Amino acid sequence: MSTQIQYIPRMVPEINDYFGTEDMSFSPTESFMNALPRRISVQPLESKTKPFSKGDIKILLLENINHQAVISFREQGYQVESYMDALPESVLLEKIRDVHAIGIRSKTVLSSSVLQHAKNLMVIGCYCIGTNQVDLEYAANMGVAVFNSPFSNSRSVAELALANIISLARQLPDKSLQLRGGNWNNSSRHCYEVRGKTVGIIGYGHIGSQLSILAEAMGMSVIYYDILNIMPIGKAKQVPTLDELLRESDFVTLHVPETPDTKNLISSPQIAAMKKGSYILNTSRGSVLETKAVVDGLKSGKLFGAALDVFPNEPRFNRSNVFNDDLNKWTSELINLPNVILTPHIGGATMEAQSVTGLEVSEAIANFITQGSSLESVNFPEVSLRQTNFDDNALRILFVHRNIPGVLRKVNDILSRHNIEKQYSDSNGDIAYVITDISDVTQSDVHAIYNELDKTSERITVRLIY
Numbered sequence: 001m002s003t004q005i006q007y008i009p010r011m012v013p014e015i016n017d018y019f020g021t022e023d024m025s026f027s028p029t030e031s032f033m034n035a036l037p038r039r040i041s042v043q044p045l046e047s048k049t050k051p052f053s054k055g056d057i058k059i060l061l062l063e064n065i066n067h068q069a070v071i072s073f074r075e076q077g078y079q080v081e082s083y084m085d086a087l088p089e090s091v092l093l094e095k096i097r098d099v100h101a102i103g104i105r106s107k108t109v110l111s112s113s114v115l116q117h118a119k120n121l122m123v124i125g126c127y128c129i130g131t132n133q134v135d136l137e138y139a140a141n142m143g144v145a146v147f148n149s150p151f152s153n154s155r156s157v158a159e160l161a162l163a164n165i166i167s168l169a170r171q172l173p174d175k176s177l178q179l180r181g182g183n184w185n186n187s188s189r190h191c192y193e194v195r196g197k198t199v200g201i202i203g204y205g206h207i208g209s210q211l212s213i214l215a216e217a218m219g220m221s222v223i224y225y226d227i228l229n230i231m232p233i234g235k236a237k238q239v240p241t242l243d244e245l246l247r248e249s250d251f252v253t254l255h256v257p258e259t260p261d262t263k264n265l266i267s268s269p270q271i272a273a274m275k276k277g278s279y280i281l282n283t284s285r286g287s288v289l290e291t292k293a294v295v296d297g298l299k300s301g302k303l304f305g306a307a308l309d310v311f312p313n314e315p316r317f318n319r320s321n322v323f324n325d326d327l328n329k330w331t332s333e334l335i336n337l338p339n340v341i342l343t344p345h346i347g348g349a350t351m352e353a354q355s356v357t358g359l360e361v362s363e364a365i366a367n368f369i370t371q372g373s374s375l376e377s378v379n380f381p382e383v384s385l386r387q388t389n390f391d392d393n394a395l396r397i398l399f400v401h402r403n404i405p406g407v408l409r410k411v412n413d414i415l416s417r418h419n420i421e422k423q424y425s426d427s428n429g430d431i432a433y434v435i436t437d438i439s440d441v442t443q444s445d446v447h448a449i450y451n452e453l454d455k456t457s458e459r460i461t462v463r464l465i466y
């Protein structure tokens with residue numbers, strides 16, 4: 001007889017500490033997106049529109065997102081449900097059904113098959129840098145804007161990479177392990193200073209360039225390889241090919257995003273091209289480095305060490321006895337090799353980074369909900385409109401539509417009885433987004449405008465704020 005284990009999602013305890021359970025509401029509420037236009041005013045700071053019932057808006061936060069986010073949303077009056085872990089897909093499908101905003105980190109996969117269940121979703125916040133876990137194009141085609149926190153944890157990752165470079169050079173993982181086992185071994189064999197050595201940075205973006213500064217401060221030479229031409233910081237030097245970087249570096253460190261082009265960017269041929277006795281580090285994504293090739297490189301003595309923070313398969317939540325061959329088939333080989341640092345995806349896991357990320361992404365979500373601002377979105381046309389002279393009879397129209405000729409004319413025909421105070425439009429591929437502020441609008445105008453815009457064949461979403 002098979003035993004069924006029931007999964008019970010773990011809520012974030014701080015919520016209850018801060019707010020008390022009675023303050024949490026999980027009852028289904030009227031849909032935000034599909035409701036007739038209601039008084040949705042806008043957001044705390046510079047908004048000039050009237051207060052609306054943010055209590056109708058449901059925000060789901062997963063993966064133990066920093067409590068700053070929970071506090072900030074709840075203080076603004078939103079309904080917030082917050083969980084410690086990434087949810088199993090069946091639970092996620094249930095939870096995502098009627099929420100208006102979802103906050104995730106790197107472990108929640110929002111594929112098209114998940115997103116199609118999200119009938120009321122307006123906005124996704126990735127409380128991290130990577131957005132590869134979200135089907136960005138599908139979301140844009142649903143009119144759902146995606147935001148991330150593009151550099152709030154860059155410094156944390158760069159510091160971890162530097163710490164790992166020094167630790168590998170001094171064989172710290174093994175020396176420490178030996179002493180914990182009672183063995184005193186202060187041999188200097190294969191232990192080096194990092195001063196004067198060359199670090200090769202693959203991907204010279206926010207993290208790679210931060211690391212460049214730190215490494216130079218340690219007296220290292222820095223070379224980097226990037227698909228873009230990027231101005232060097234300090235004495236760093238961009239090299240034209242990956243091969244040149246691999247040949248010249250003592251430490252090769254990966255800081256590229258997960259894309260089709262970066263899958264297995266470093267595999268056996270690239271490790272073969274590296275210097276004998278060099279080291280490899282990966283704090284980017286598990287898919288970028290073929291781990292079996294690292295295992296072979298360490299076994300053959302080609303590599304003197306490796307530091308891996310990310311893996312092709314990672315557990316969805318913190319628990320014991322999960323990092324094993326069932327997760328990734330080479331695990332037992334890897335953990336028994338010398339001078340290997342393995343960390344559970346902690347590059348951005350610092351109090352500083354999590355707190356800034358919590359506030360930054362929450363602000364982007366709130367600004368999108370309350371004002372329609374899509375500035376800094378990773379999948380949407382970037383549109384924002386400053387509100388001036390927003391009086392009682394003003395209306396803000398947020399219209400996401402197919403990017404084809406003639407749509408703006410249709411929109412403005414519908415609005416032709418009103419004065420357009422401000423309008424801004426932009427497009428991104430197949431999607432376009434226009435925000436319009438109009439004045440002298442009555443309650444029945446609001447309904448008529450909504451209905452007419454809603455009927456246009458190019459409409460993706462229409463929201464009204466007044």
Ligand SMILES: NC(=O)c1ccc[n+]([C@@H]2O[C@H](COP(=O)([O-])OP(=O)(O)OC[C@H]3O[C@@H](n4cnc5c(N)ncnc54)[C@H](O)[C@@H]3O)[C@@H](O)[C@H]2O)c1
Pocket residue numbers: 129130131150151153154157202203204205206207208225226227228255256257258259261262283284285309310345346347348349
């Ligand atoms: N371990 C962690 O906890 C952690 C934390 C933050 C970010 N990350 C990962 O690190 C990645 C990099 O972060 P970032 O903020 O520096 O990103 P970024 O976008 O600022 O920089 C990435 C750089 O990689 C370059 N690049 C892209 N494809 C390339 C290729 N095929 N070859 C060479 N260069 C290429 C880009 O041009 C860019 O300069 C993120 O996408 C994320 O996946 C991991």
Ligand SMILES: O=C(O)[C@H](O)COP(=O)(O)O
Pocket residue numbers: 105106107127128129130131153345347348349
């Ligand atoms: O993309 C990122 O910022 C990092 O991979 C961190 O992801 P995490 O917040 O899931 O730890």
